[in-house]
Amino acid sequence: KQTELVFYFPVSVGGPITKIIEGMTTEFMKQHPDIKVTPVYAGIYRDTLTKALTALRGGEPPHVAVLLSTDMFTLIDENAVIPYDDILSPAEMSFTKNFFPGFMSNSQTGGKTWGIPFQRSTIVMYWNKEAFKAAGLDPNTPPKTWAELVSFGKKLTKKDASGQVTQWGVAIPSTGYAYWLFQALAIQNGAELMNQEGTKVFFDQPKAVEALQFLVDLAFKHEVSPKGTIDWATTPRDFFERRTAIMWTTTGNLTNVRTNAKFDFGVGMLPANTRPGSPTGGGNFYIFKKTTPEQRKAAVTFVQWMTTADRAAQWGIDTGYVAVRPDAWQTKQMKEYVKGFPYAAVARDQLEYGVAELSTHDNQRVTKALDDAIQAAVNGSKKPADALKDAQKEAERILRRYNK
Amino acid sequence: MSAIRMEHVSRHWGSVLAVDDISFEVEQGSLLVLLGPSGCGKSTTLRLIAGLEEVTSGHIFIGDKQVTNLPPSRRQLAMVFQSYALFPHLTVRENILFGLKVRKVPQAERRKRLARAVDILGLGSLLDRKPSALSGGQQQRVALGRALVAEASVCLMDEPLSNLDAKLRQEMRREIRALQQSLGMTMVYVTHDQVEAMSMADRIILLEGGRIVQNGTPAELFSQPATVFTANFIGTPPMNLLGLSRCSCGITIAGCDEARVPQADSADRILGIRPEHLFFDPEGGWHGIVETVEYLGFGSVVTCRVGSEALAVSVEGMVTLAPGSQVTLRYLQDRLHFFHKQTGERV
Amino acid sequence: MSAIRMEHVSRHWGSVLAVDDISFEVEQGSLLVLLGPSGCGKSTTLRLIAGLEEVTSGHIFIGDKQVTNLPPSRRQLAMVFQSYALFPHLTVRENILFGLKVRKVPQAERRKRLARAVDILGLGSLLDRKPSALSGGQQQRVALGRALVAEASVCLMDEPLSNLDAKLRQEMRREIRALQQSLGMTMVYVTHDQVEAMSMADRIILLEGGRIVQNGTPAELFSQPATVFTANFIGTPPMNLLGLSRCSCGITIAGCDEARVPQADSADRILGIRPEHLFFDPEGGWHGIVETVEYLGFGSVVTCRVGSEALAVSVEGMVTLAPGSQVTLRYLQDRLHFFHKQTGERV
């Protein structure tokens, strides 16, 4: 008799990625005829979480799901998922050592492993080499520091005869995942935004305020970036349309940029201020509590199958996400790929400076508070310090019940 | 046996006594007209018979069966409505056969009855049209057809002609009457038009305020109105109703010493005299002054003032009397009517 | 001076000649009726005068000014529509004053004119009601009021009474006529009802198919119809139009040897004789058989067959002649009309 697994996943690319996942599950089922996996494609991360939790409330959650690593606390609080430790023996748990530790830090809490990295990413910087050339910059040298970012940006910002900007220096999105991009700036400025337990946040510390101030200054003071919020969804298109010479976005966009950019581009680590760094991001495999023992076992089998070195490598190649384990980078196909396209390794290299993504209890709400603060600041409607103070206050109120 | 019998039937809506303790019978095969001014309860009476309204009190019999509590669908009668109530979405054929289909009459029987009705009413070429593509008269006939095929022994009609123009109305009147007589139907026919009533009815029931004022043949209502109300309601133009006064020379028309009315037994009467029974005649005894002259197609009506009263006089064709001219009037002696001044009842 | 003059006016819609080369004049202070069957172009003619339609060709004068190309708002005339066209959201007062407000007539003047109209039409108690709270007759009066206060010298009316019941219609007829005369208005009045036309008009223009058939006074149309069409259109019931035939003893009514018509100069004529001019008289020369008897209120119409023709005879009051009875008829010798069989024109 077959064990049935419903599997929610959020890879959301207008195109082949759903097909890739479906292909992988089909392949998996061929090898494991006793398990039947139904992949359900559920939109972006946030929607997928909403769906999964909504389904949980409705009594029929999925059995396995790829959800943001940062939603771990939320899922625990909702009593939605079980740790892998409850399914596997300690010996069997050793497989978690195969993954980059940078990715695992978001996947474990209280000594238990709740998620297995799958579709992981970090933020990287893309730049338009042609634009660099036109601005008299070396197309192969991206900005390494905030100061360079500003000075390069000034050169890259082009205006037409009437003073209208036709090309911006840099675009750092402030919708969709505003908190994530902001966290990168905060890390680079030496600020941690939360504690390990996800019960405290430090939004209004001076270093964070400075980071936000920097983001605001890019638009208002240095005028190298558009004023107001910059839309996550349209930023890649801005880049393709040469409306911005540099953009910060997820490594997950690598393949997208490769196919759509009609010019030579570069991919690099984010510039540093007091230190380099980027938060990790992306999704982990979670196993839901409302499952039978057989389903749990089957789910683990599925998860482990999906994250073998070969498959992690292939997944990375197909999508641009970071292959989640070191040995994946040693596979033949990956080596070849990196040889042909060295930028594929940038994200891995940056992992060295990776920091766990902002993740707290009631994560959606806390990040929403931070998002609002960032948007208020880049809109000029609040001073960065005030905005972050408000966000801090709001976050503390939300986290009150987890601090008892 | 009477085809319909109403026994002390009333229908009240709150304090509105639409029909108030009415009793009458309709003879098998006869045509009864319910006549009266607007709001007098004609439609309500008819709808009570049909079962479309429920009685407040009283009993209704159709044939020898009490139907007081039966729904309309089980009273086995046919009805033609003021606006015909043809189903606009059905063809003439479907309209006529509607009831038979609903009653699950077998196909063969349906065909037979349809053929007969179509034959009688001359609807042959119209069968596949929708009512909207028919003239008023044709619609009328379809409505009749629907009533015919039901082969109900009683047919009710609520002002079926009031939407037609004068000419057509006259034709349809004749047609309905002929049909009723030739098929021997019992018919109750509602109208507020006394001309229609007079020209069609075997019997007329005149209603006022939910009560029966007079129940008689057309000739009776015309020549012996039981009350001032009847007198005033029947005839075109209506009967002149004149106040009387007593003066030195006897009883006269009010306000005029010399227009004597020797037939009156008291000044406490109202004198009724039809315009048709007055003539301009130099030898007449009443002197009047012409007030207006109206051409009414069929003839003209001259209004004259005699004393303090206005008298209408019917004259044929067009008249050329100028307002203000002096006239003398003669009346038919044996066509005077007298009513009590207070009760309005015939003396 | 004529108040309105139409010179060879036509209005065509594609191939429809709604109004076809019409010329006439309306005398200052008179009432002209446009009469004719449905679709003959009456409304179109009126709307051409008002400027609501454009002429295809021809000229229109109001007073001594050519208005052919002026918009309606600048022709300075008043119009009463068939459906009154009262503004449903305005009170009676606002309806009446609408035009004056639009034309910025000073307050004092407005008040004066309103008071006068209200006085004439007896609308005093209705001023604050909405049209929906008025009876048909009252609405009619408001529409008249609106026309009155404009104090335009010309007033047009398009079947203003056709929505009213018979009784009210008769009253309003009288009222409108009295008003028109007392105010000395020039009025063009459209109707398809010959009785209305006859009882109101100073002059009647009878239209058929967009052309003028006869233009004359009511008495002329009645007593000297210019064509068979007029003869058939005027009078209730209409004139009997009888075919003639020639036999051994002279010219007779078609199909009957002995009903002689010595006045006829040829059998190629149509004989017209009004029902009012026929009498049952044992000494009469025509023998007939009663076919139907109809009571029509004002009197009765007896249809008799003489030869192959059917004759209507008017009789006063109710008649009790049974269908099938034999009668003899007498006619007024000087009231016969003859028309050409082919052209239909009066001989």
Next chain:
Amino acid sequence: MSTANIYDGKGIYRYLDTAAAWTLAILWGMPLLYAIWTAFHPAEFSTSFNLMAPLTLDNFRKAWNAAPFARYFVNTFMLVTLVLSAQLVLCTLAAYAFAKYDFRGKTILFALVLMQLMIMPDVLIVENYRTMGRIGILDSTLSISLPYMASAFGIFLLRQAFKSIPKELDDAAAVEGAGPLQILWRVYVPLGRPVYLAYALVSVSYHWNNFLWPLLVTNTVNSRPLTVGLQVFSSTEQGVDWSIITAATLMTSGPLLLGFLLFQRQFVQSFMRAGIK
């Protein structure tokens, strides 16, 4: 239809009116025009307009392959059918009761029904979601349609329509021997046709396009209607690709658009005859 209004612009005014009308029309048609442009051209022309741009159906192919639109179509189609047929039956019966009968509590019941005009199921998503969970029909076409099946708007509209049917027709049918249901079926329903048509079109376009509630109660492809599918499809981590999105948009609203194009005259007329005022 109506005769010409004498105040309709003449001469120069007519030209001004026409210009105004067309300016507005172009403004209003812009999004659709853009969608058509973009969907039929390669991606690089989605933001720049060049008359010489090559035509392609690629975007449609990509969109069609990128998500199970066939399934979504089936789901939406079933949803719309289910909702509409339930609405027609339930609203007809209720409207008939309200229009024909006089019974105690009628006013109160009608007021209760009318409340739904204000408090639409769209607003009570939280509670209704719970209810669906309790009945255990989440993630099904039934759960999307259930709250909409008894529509106050439908009841109201049909009641108006039924009330405008002459009482005489009802009486005539009763005298002819028809019972209440027969009268409903043979007289009221056929005569309400324009209203049914207008209502059906409104209802179909509403449910074809409804989003928030289906988003909540559906989890999987098995029940997900087009709108939700489209949203899931178009919200990507990688940013928007208008060529594909417009192609998908045209695809999903195609049937409805086509239906309206074909039936627009009847639609507008039935609206007018329905006397929705």
Next chain:
Amino acid sequence: MTYFAKMRHVNAWLFLLPAMALIVAFTHVPAVNTFINSFFLDGRGGMPAEFVGLENFRYLLEDEVFLKVLRNNLLFASGTIPLSISLAMVMALLVNAKLPGQAWLRLSYFVPTVLPMIAVANIWLFFFTPEYGLLEQVRSFLGFSGVNWLGSESTALICIIAVAVWKDAGFFMIFYLAALQQVPPSLGEAAMLEGASRFCYYRRIVFPLLMPTTLFVLVNATINAFRMVDHLFVLTQGGPNNASSLLLYYIYEVSFKYWDTGYGATLTLVLLGFLGLASIIQFGVIEKRVHYR
């Protein structure tokens, strides 16, 4: 009770039962439950809900997001309602005037109604995109300075309003069109004979006659103003900094993203309050003034 009366009651109730049951189950019961739930704080992870009295309401008053969203929604309503209604009326008048291409005009005005909001919002997203979006291309053609339409707190809500107006106006137009066709042409002719100008005719005759339609449309527009949130999902997700968030969208976030059902219920209650208030005002006050039949 007489036979007839009994029949009436039984039949009427039978016919009403199915519809009533569903309406009660999905309108009245949830409304009451919402009221009850607003006194509870939701339990996490399957814990039972906790009775907290008026705490949710107290929080309502401190919740800046709520206050902002409420303000937005009122602005949204006061933008969309008059705009969409007046545009609908203008469209109806234009379409009714038998101008060249009438059928196309009607089609073009009405099409937004048929398109799914969620889909067209993506197209509007393009229009509003800074730098190269359509609006920007037009703007730079005209030489004004660039605006980040959706990204700026001051314009995001305006964009949201614009899309809503675009969507609704054509739908309301149909109602006006239907009403306009019922105005007898003779009223216009009478007014013209009285010397009324075109403007005067529309102002004094047509608009007052359209009042009942306006009432109907007003009710619908008001409901829509509190119901239409689909485009938020695509255009702004309520941002930036909640500048374009609306009440129902906030309810969705609170209830389905934060799973704070108790507070969600409290917010829903506010929404219901607004809808109720709107209906009372509209039916109570305005109807008295517009009724003329």
